[in-house]
Amino acid sequence: MSFSDRRNSIIGWLDERLGLQDIQAFMAHKTVPKHSGTVWYFFGGITLFLFGIQVFTGILLLLYYRPSPAEAYESVQFIVTRVQFGWLIRSVHSWSANLMILSAFIHMFSVVFLRAYRRPREVTWLSGIALLGLSLGFGFSGYLLPWNTISYFATKVGTDMAASVPLIGSALGQFLRGGNDVGGATLTRFFGFHVAVLPGITTALLLVHLILVQRQGISSPPSVEKEHQEKGQPVPQMPFFPNFFLREVMAWYGALAVLGILAALFPWELGEKADPFAPAPAGIRPEWYFLAAFYTLKLIPAHVGPMEGELLGMFGFGALALGWALLPFWPLGPRGQERSRFVTGAAIFLLAYLVTFSLLGYYK
Amino acid sequence: MKRAILLLALAIPLSIPLSAADKKNSCLDCHSNLDGAQGKPAKLFKDDVHKHRGFACADCHGGDPSNDDMTISMSPARGFKGKIPRTAVPQLCAKCHSDANLIHKFKPQQRVDQLAQYVTSTHGKQLAKGDTKVANCVDCHGVHDIREVKDALSPVHPLRLPETCARCHADDAHMTPYNLPSKQFAEYRTSVHWTALAKRGDLSAPSCATCHGNHGAGPPAVGSVAAVCGTCHVLMEDLYAGSPHKPVFTAMGLAGCVVCHQQHGIQKPTTKMLEGEGTCATCHQPDSAGGKTAISMARHLRELENALDRSDRILTTARTSGMEVSEALVRQVEARENLIKARVAVHAFREDAVAQPVKAGLAIAAETHKAGEAALGERDFRRRGLLFSLGAILLTMIGLWMAIRAIEDRSKT
Numbered sequence: 001m002s003f004s005d006r007r008n009s010i011i012g013w014l015d016e017r018l019g020l021q022d023i024q025a026f027m028a029h030k031t032v033p034k035h036s037g038t039v040w041y042f043f044g045g046i047t048l049f050l051f052g053i054q055v056f057t058g059i060l061l062l063l064y065y066r067p068s069p070a071e072a073y074e075s076v077q078f079i080v081t082r083v084q085f086g087w088l089i090r091s092v093h094s095w096s097a098n099l100m101i102l103s104a105f106i107h108m109f110s111v112v113f114l115r116a117y118r119r120p121r122e123v124t125w126l127s128g129i130a131l132l133g134l135s136l137g138f139g140f141s142g143y144l145l146p147w148n149t150i151s152y153f154a155t156k157v158g159t160d161m162a163a164s165v166p167l168i169g170s171a172l173g174q175f176l177r178g179g180n181d182v183g184g185a186t187l188t189r190f191f192g193f194h195v196a197v198l199p200g201i202t203t204a205l206l207l208v209h210l211i212l213v214q215r216q217g218i219s220s221p222p223s224v225e226k227e228h229q230e231k232g233q234p235v236p237q238m239p240f241f242p243n244f245f246l247r248e249v250m251a252w253y254g255a256l257a258v259l260g261i262l263a264a265l266f267p268w269e270l271g272e273k274a275d276p277f278a279p280a281p282a283g284i285r286p287e288w289y290f291l292a293a294f295y296t297l298k299l300i301p302a303h304v305g306p307m308e309g310e311l312l313g314m315f316g317f318g319a320l321a322l323g324w325a326l327l328p329f330w331p332l333g334p335r336g337q338e339r340s341r342f343v344t345g346a347a348i349f350l351l352a353y354l355v356t357f358s359l360l361g362y363y364k
Numbered sequence: 365m366k367r368a369i370l371l372l373a374l375a376i377p378l379s380i381p382l383s384a385a386d387k388k389n390s391c392l393d394c395h396s397n398l399d400g401a402q403g404k405p406a407k408l409f410k411d412d413v414h415k416h417r418g419f420a421c422a423d424c425h426g427g428d429p430s431n432d433d434m435t436i437s438m439s440p441a442r443g444f445k446g447k448i449p450r451t452a453v454p455q456l457c458a459k460c461h462s463d464a465n466l467i468h469k470f471k472p473q474q475r476v477d478q479l480a481q482y483v484t485s486t487h488g489k490q491l492a493k494g495d496t497k498v499a500n501c502v503d504c505h506g507v508h509d510i511r512e513v514k515d516a517l518s519p520v521h522p523l524r525l526p527e528t529c530a531r532c533h534a535d536d537a538h539m540t541p542y543n544l545p546s547k548q549f550a551e552y553r554t555s556v557h558w559t560a561l562a563k564r565g566d567l568s569a570p571s572c573a574t575c576h577g578n579h580g581a582g583p584p585a586v587g588s589v590a591a592v593c594g595t596c597h598v599l600m601e602d603l604y605a606g607s608p609h610k611p612v613f614t615a616m617g618l619a620g621c622v623v624c625h626q627q628h629g630i631q632k633p634t635t636k637m638l639e640g641e642g643t644c645a646t647c648h649q650p651d652s653a654g655g656k657t658a659i660s661m662a663r664h665l666r667e668l669e670n671a672l673d674r675s676d677r678i679l680t681t682a683r684t685s686g687m688e689v690s691e692a693l694v695r696q697v698e699a700r701e702n703l704i705k706a707r708v709a710v711h712a713f714r715e716d717a718v719a720q721p722v723k724a725g726l727a728i729a730a731e732t733h734k735a736g737e738a739a740l741g742e743r744d745f746r747r748r749g750l751l752f753s754l755g756a757i758l759l760t761m762i763g764l765w766m767a768i769r770a771i772e773d774r775s776k777t
Contacts, residue, residue: 080688087688088746242771250764257757264750267686 031237032244033220040110041218042251043103049252050100057093067191069184072147073273080270087267094268096259097139101289104132112347115340116219122328124212127205129325134202139287141194144187152274153284156182164310285361292354293317295361389429390437391421408509417470424448424456450496454482457501481580504528522567526552529572551629570596590620603711635669638662660715664722668703671729678736685743692735699728
């Protein structure tokens with residue numbers, strides 16, 4: 001039996017059981033709009049790829065990580081100094097977490113600028129926003145796990161902010177910390193959130209998100225649709241498989257190269273072991289994706305009228321996040337048209353705010 | 365019955381005596397409305413610890429503060445003493461501060477021997493001779509705005525004490541009649557002790573009172589200087605006591621530690637003190653036994669210092685390259701502790717005493733240097749691995765691009 005006969009026989013065996021031809025037929029019909037903004041479609045896939053790396057490296061880290069204040073720091077130190085390629089796994093895990101959040105933000109803004117959140121993709125948008133929130137939750141919970149000084153005090157600040165929310169704040173703080181202060185119970189909880197609760201919810205929501213993208217196809221921007229309508233032509237399409245898929249794989253390789261450079265040249269620092277009895281070191285600040293909010297809260301005076309400044313800031317962020325999540329439901333214009341300029345303006349404003357305040361938070 | 369209980373409940377608070385703060389104080393009533401020297405005490409007194417503890421003007425000055433008529437309230441018949449003469453101040457303060465029963469009501473651990481100490485001090489002895497220019501309680505603690513020592517605004521708070529002593533002791537005009545120098549404070553401000561106190565904010569760092577005493581302040585006797593320094597520098601004192609210098613210095617009437625380290629302007633000791641024209645050379649010729657010992661001790665110290673610097677450099681390079689070298693850095697701290705031990709051992713003035721910790725430090729320094737080299741080797745391995753991986757990724761991407769082009773070209777034809 002020749003090699004090709006043997007291959008065909010294996011494929012035939014699998015096809016009989018898995019229906020490979022149906023999948024192939026389905027993929028052959030799936031297309032992706034081809035226009036100047038097609039490059040932005042890659043970021044959803046890059047985010048997914050980085051999530052996959054997170055899962056893979058996370059499982060490897062689990063082989064050695066021990067979630068207790070007495071052992072957490074030492075176990076991470078053991079991983080990066082004694083375990084073969086442990087430094088690479090830990091560094092890739094940390095860097096890919098950051099790149100994943102960055103890629104998710106780029107994906108979100110590209111969806112806004114390409115108007116892909118519009119009807120009938122409202123639920124896809126909402127599931128995407130929820131996934132971004134979960135990614136931030138991954139970042140917040142994972143930050144504490146090495147149990148170093150910076151992560152300890154950043155978690156203290158973060159959970160204190162959660163505890164200052166009126167009515168539910170006290171219960172929320174207790175729930176997050178497992179006590180009145182950040183300690184062993186917090187570490188165990190955050191570990192549980194990070195490796196079980198959040199991955200479970202994220203996987204389920206990711207499936208919903210991907211199924212919706214699959215069912216509704218990929219949206220073309222209204223400007224591209226209009227331009228081709230005027231010419232009496234349909235928007236050009238690119239076959240998803242293999243044309244778009246191979247390009248996406250190229251993008252993944254690009255992301256992998258960036259990840260490799262960052263992990264090898266700038267290994268993620270471990271810092272000093274957390275000492276709960278030591279005073280908070282100067283210059284404590286959260287991860288970059290919380291910097292804009294952190295810096296804004298620093299600028300708000302302690303009291304604004306009868307309200308506490310921090311609380312006012314948190315209400316502001318809550319309202320902003322809610323308003324942004326409800327973007328597909330924003331009121332239409334007087335003639336029933338979408339307020340595209342207003343949405344673009346709001347997105348540019350939000351992007352400028354996030355970039356500027358993150359930079360200010362980093363450098364000031 | 366209910367009415368009786370109600371009346372009883374109302375009567376209980378009324379039966380509690382008014383606190384001193386609530387009592388009438390005609391002194392403050394009048395003096396707070398006066399300007400200048402007459403009004404100043406009343407204005408200052410609001411921050412005074414005695415006021416907060418329930419004491420009032422009459423507790424020191426006598427008189428009857430319950431009467432608004434100054435001819436009565438400030439009459440000798442009512443015990444009014446007026447301004448307290450400087451010679452009477454210590455005894456007046458001691459009336460309460462030497463009374464353990466009274467003081468311990470407010471501060472159970474407060475000492476009550478201040479007057480007993482003061483009379484032994486140079487200040488106390490001079491005052492007893494009628495010299496009213498010397499310091500008494502109020503010169504250091506303040507008069508009407510006395511604060512607790514731990515209060516940062518108190519003139520005797522550890523951070524402010526040197527300036528308080530310097531008010532008199534840095535005043536040439538004040539010191540000349542006593543044949544005392546006035547440069548101590550200026551010298552102290554150049555010392556390691558001042559750096560620790562004023563720049564690092566270390567409240568336990570030595571200031572004037574640490575060596576001279578506070579209430580019993582006086583210059584330490586020549587023979588007891590080592591004991592004074594030894595209250596903090598215990599090991600140095602022990603080693604010095606067993607060293608060949610001790611009997612010689614004692615015989616020559618030299619004041620131990622200060623012979624090499626000075627009195628008030630104590631500098632950070634360096635290995636240079638042992639070398640060449642350093643401190644040792646002021647007494648020892650280089651070819652004498654003492655000179656040779658000094659040079660050999662310096663050689664040992666230099667050897668360890670250089671080894672530690674080499675390890676520091678390589679570990680810093682490794683750390684800034686992102687390598688995890690925290691274990692080696694902890695070991696490096698242990699090696700530095702050996703350097704400290706060796707520097708302490710210098711006070712034995714024997715080469716072998718210094719050589720022992722130096723040997724232990726050198727062994728650790730060699731180990732940390734090796735760890736640094738290993739980290740840099742690992743860094744280079746990672747970089748080579750990265751280069752290889754990037755090459756493989758690039759080739760794969762080129763392959764993918766060529767495959768895409770081939771597929772798209774095929775579909776066009």
